[in-house]
Amino acid sequence: MHRLFVMSVDALFTSNLTDVRRLPGFSQVLERAAMFEDVYAVYPTLTYVCHASIMTGCWPDRHGVPHNQLLDPATGDRVWYWDYGSLRAPTIFDWAKRAGRTCASVGWPVTAAADAIDVNVPEVWVCDPQMMRDELLPQALDEVYRRGCSPAGFSLYERHKDLLVNNATPYLDEFDVACCEEVIEGCRPDVLLTHQAHLDHVRHSCGVDSPQVQDALRFHDSLVQRCIESMRRAGTLDDTVFVILGDHGHLRVDYKICPNVLLARAGLIDLDAGGVPGSWRAYVQSAGVSAQLFARDGRALEEARAALAPLVEDGLVTSVLTREEARRLYHAGGDFALMMEAAPNHAFGADCTGELVCASGSEDYRYAVSTHGHLPSRGPRPPFVVAGPGVEPGRYVGARLVDEAPTLMRLAGIPYDEAALDGTDLFGPGSPAVRVPDWA
Ligand SMILES: [Zn+2]
Structure with missing residues (x-):
């Protein structure tokens, strides 16, 4: 049994691994990792659809999250699939909980009001334009977080909410990592999943490969470093399956x-x-x-x-x-x-x-x-980087987003029913992944 830590960097491409491999945080993970390149995602390649597949190991027709946003023409679909209750398939959290393991989640999509997560600070935000006014926002944030968090998660939110300066990235990512540090050192959970959004935001606002993308990667590197240092202080780093992954490309x-x-x-x-x-x-x-x-x-x-x-x-x-x-x-x-x-x-x-x-x-x-939202065969594709106990370092191709949950649960020693998942353990027999030479 090992601990599991997953950091999703939204819209991270496989090609970005070359950009970050010498940065102080990413390099500590990449130098000992199995790197699955150009992961085949889902259709449409939207963040919530992808993250639901990552955490369930199921395709969208089975996990129940078809889009980021609920259909609501009158408001421009302003309510997102925040709630864990939208999922129709069990997640890594459910399987871990069933096995008596402790779970935490910070900023992970589709986790609001999740029973299976002991310390839960979900990805939620204020979507009513009236409530986004400066004088109303703090109270509105309190309400959406109170509804979505577990009790332990809400007290974390209250201690770090000053970082949510304007309800947007990169402050949201700073807030998430401050919460992660406290969870890692205070609770030492068996499972911790967290999601970072700044890189995706920069691509949307400045362009798919704009110069600002490199700044965003350095910002995310500083957050990776903080999580590694936090695990060192907690004494859990060597026993942790440490994962960095992306969810989709951009066009x-x-x-x-x-x-x-x-x-x-x-x-x-x-x-x-x-x-x-x-x-x-x-x-x-x-x-x-x-x-x-x-x-x-x-x-x-x-x-x-x-x-x-x-x-x-x-x-x-x-x-x-x-x-x-x-x-x-x-x-x-x-x-x-x-x-x-x-x-x-x-x-x-x-x-x-x-x-x-x-x-x-x-x-x-x-x-x-x-x-994004395009066919999973188009454009740049995300990487799935896994380091830690039991991992054979190397480069692999052929992985799919639905294979990530079974791979991670097998590495962390979380039992699951194979028939309940669409994906396959990437290190097991029947894996769709193929190892390629390190120099290719
Ligand atoms: Zn995304």
Whole structure:
């Protein structure tokens, strides 16, 4: 039995391992690690869908989290899949708890109000624009954290909440690591999962490979160092399976496509005087570089297909899959009718009025200058880096996101039922991963 520590660096690419291998924090992990390169993710490649697969070892059609955000056209989908109750498959936390191990989580997606996590500070934030005003924000933060945290997690939040300066990265990551240090040294949990978001934020706002990305990597390195030092002080470092992983790639975006403009023109979406959608018979929810069409009934679906036909004819959309096709090919989850993939340099917006195609913007990560949500075969892919007891260092290819949970549970000595997971232990028989020469 060993301890397990997982740090997810959102939007970390395999190619970034070359950038960070000589930095003081990352180098301490990489020099003794098994490095699984170009991990095959899920569809759509959205953070919450990916993290649900990482922690369950299941594809989206089994774990129950199909998107980052709940479908809510009137508010621009402002509520995210924060709650652990959204999951339909057991997680690493559930298997560990069943085996009598102690669990902690800081900033990990889809963990709010989780019974299985002893010390839980979930990823949650204030989404009501009224409550984001400076004078209201502290109280609103207290409320969302009180609802999402375990009792021990809420007292951690209260001790470190001064770091949540404006409810955004990189302060959120500083807050998370301050909580991690206290958990590592104060509770010495068997399992600790944490999620860092600044790199992803920088790619969305400055560009997929902008110079600021290197600054963000150095920032994340300082956080890796802090966690390593914390484990040294706690005396747990040598007994810890230490993991750094990414969740998805990113693609450059120059143009935003707004399919709801076509649906509104066809009378499938009713708009108020301000152009905000009210009732609808068909609606396209953006998932960044992909999008999902929801239809109330068969007739609405046929009308929507006809209204959206120009997107394919004009080359703005490169693939359209039915729900059944998206399940069969990618194990995609959700109750959508069709799933569309945007052409290179394009992503989807939610607008119901205005131009069908316009410049990418900065108001929403889904159509920022760089985004994700694309097919898992496109663009840069994340790494899965594992160091510690029982790990054979080396380079490997062929891993999938769903293989990470079984691999980590086997290394940490957490028993699980293989039939309940879609993935395979990457070091076991039947592993889809292949070892490649270190010099290749
Ligand atoms: Zn992400």
